Amino acid sequence: MNLISGALLYIQKNQAEFELALCTHLELSGLALLFGLLISIPLGIISAKNNKLSGFIMGTVNSLRVIPSLAILIIMMPILGTGFTPALIALIILSSPPILINTYLAFRGVESQVIESARGMGMDKRQIFFRIELPLAMPLMLSGVRTAAVEVISSATLAAFIGGGGLGTFIINGLGLYNFSLLLVGAVPVALLAICSEILFGLIERLATK
């Protein structure tokens, strides 16, 4: 109980600092997810349509997936230094495997007969893409985005290690100072954010599948 009241007290006293960390965290996660979508969805679609590229792209992504999040963040340091931008880039890299792989599988999964019948009815490539392939691929794609969102929000905590800010700062400081209340100030909001995003994207997913 003392831990929690201590945490609340800390937030009350340092409201500006907490809000800044929360905003940075959200900004970091949101931007990482946004750029991740912009990069990974087109790449996933290209991989699904082009057999030559798919081997290369999917191979790269699968090997990326093996590297732990912290390692990716640390690798960024000697290359890009510390701060917000390197953290953002690391998170974009982290977000890409689930989105890319699911997009690839979703587009691969559209039955060839359905596309043939769309062609046979006189749809052009654009119409086939927007009216047939995209809606049919959407549910699986969204579930990839959901996984990526949760992963990015949790991994953004580690951004603090390379001076990227965010709620992770409290966790690191809390660990360093052996102050568990301070640790909770970072940990609980991160957990809540992850859960909320899971619920939010689950909802979007269900709406799109209907």
Place this chain on the structure above:
Amino acid sequence: MSGKYAIVLEGISKTFERAEKPSVYKTDLKIEEGNFVTILGASGCGKTTLLKMVNRLYEPSSGKVFINGEDVSRISPTALRRRIGYVIQQTGLFQHMTVEQNVATVPEILGWGKEKINRRIDELLQLVGLPPAEYRKRYPRQLSGGQQQRVGLARALAADPSIMLMDEPFGAIDAINRSILQDEILRIQKQLNKTILFVTHDITEALKLGDKVIIMNEGKVQQYDTPLHILRHPANDFVKSLVHSDDLFQRMAFVKAGDVMNEDIDSQKLSEEAPESQEQTSLRDILLLLISSPFHYVKIKNERNEMVGTVTINEIRQA
């Protein structure tokens, strides 16, 4: 080009990339307007390839295709396909769209008004035997295989194309429903007078549906004729063995009562109680009726239930 032919193939052939021999050898065919033509052959004989060259899903390696007198290579593939109905096996429906959205596909691409599309959907679902009020809002996965294929048919008919291409549309449907759907497509074709090119590997289906049948083997047309003529005068040994023309009982299954009946009914005194049947009935079934009745003839009626002829054992012998 002559206008009365709906589809004309001139020296059409198709060799796929890296294939050793052509899928379709040089072929000439003329399909008359309003004809129901079936293409019969085993898988890999080139029947689907031939079909797909008509709406340019495949481009021929040589030769020309004309529809209603127009060279199809001068029409853009998408514009061409919007003018031709296309039905494939079962799974061609768009699973993420309702029945009405599926049916509205081509009219929407063509930019019809909402009212017109709505009326058309009702009309078509009525035509294929799916009451609109009940089926419009359903998704394909909520329908049986036979119902899905009815939607597929309605969708292909949506923009009222004069030509329909059908690629084994009933291939994945159970025997009972297939027979019902065959009767339906015959009825619809008679009613709307469409030109239909229909690919199948089922001999009974080909002979039952086709005004004319194209028999294909190894990329070549073996015979293109009426079912009766094919049965009586098979062009070569391949056709002969395919339609079992030397097996009388087998052959009787393919010959329809309407093809051989004695149409001179005025001179005969026909009994009320004599057995009756339809023009479409096979001679095998007619023979069964004959054997099981005390009369020496079976009365034949047409679709409007009018008496049009009789069949006796003599007519069956001549088949």
